[in-house]
């Protein structure tokens with residue numbers, strides 16, 4: 001059991017029985033140092049602050065989206081410069097998950113390990129679903145690959161789902177690379193459903209627009 005602190009709340013989660021995407025149930029060896037680190041992690045979530053490094057955030061995005069890039073996809077978050085990151089995060093509400101790494105002098109250093117962007121305002125025309133008054137949206141969800149699979153993605157989703165309810169939205173939409181079926185399944189398990197297709201001008205794939213009805 002791993003305790004991850006989400007803002008004011010402490011969330012207890014099961015650390016999965018696999019690491020680095022490998023499944024111990026299939027008899028493959030587990031990577032114990034990573035699992036140890038996940039057990040020791042003290043992750044909190046908060047709004048992005050002006051003292052956070054946009055280069056660090058950009059590197060986190062590139063690391064997280066490297067899997068899609070390896071699939072031949074060209075997501076903007078997988079290749080954007082820090083300047084583009086800056087423009088995007090300040091067009092909406094950006095949240096981050098941070099790990100508190102102990103330093104030799106007893107202090108801690110905050111490391112950005114996850115992020116999500118609520119209500120990004122895009123220059124490009126967006127999908128019709130996002131234009132509906134009752135629909136809020138999020139983008140740029142990413143978790144550092146070393147920290148994936150221990151509930152940080154779920155925590156970040158909970159933040160934007162809560163924010164969408166606070167804003168009076170009835171639906172929370174997102175755009176994802178349609179060919180990434182693992183990602184599609186991840187959202188379906190969290191109550192999202194397919195709504196429509198969309199093609200952004202800056203990607204080389206068709207996107208799937210998913211949405212969740214908020215309670």
Ligand SMILES: CC(C)(COP(=O)(O)OP(=O)(O)OC[C@H]1O[C@@H](n2cnc3c(N)ncnc32)[C@H](O)[C@@H]1OP(=O)(O)O)[C@@H](O)C(=O)NCCC(=O)NCCS
Pocket residue numbers: 016018019020021022064065067068140141142143144147148149150151152153154155174175176177183186189
């Ligand atoms: C999608 C993403 C944010 C999920 O983050 P996460 O912190 O791994 O999410 P969680 O730990 O809450 O849940 C991950 C799920 O996949 C499983 N999983 C994924 N990667 C895993 C890994 N490396 N090890 C173990 N389990 C893993 C978890 O068990 C969990 O299963 P569940 O859906 O049955 O609960 C992360 O994989 C990511 O950054 N992907 C690349 C960027 C991306 O595609 N973003 C979305 C754009 S729309």
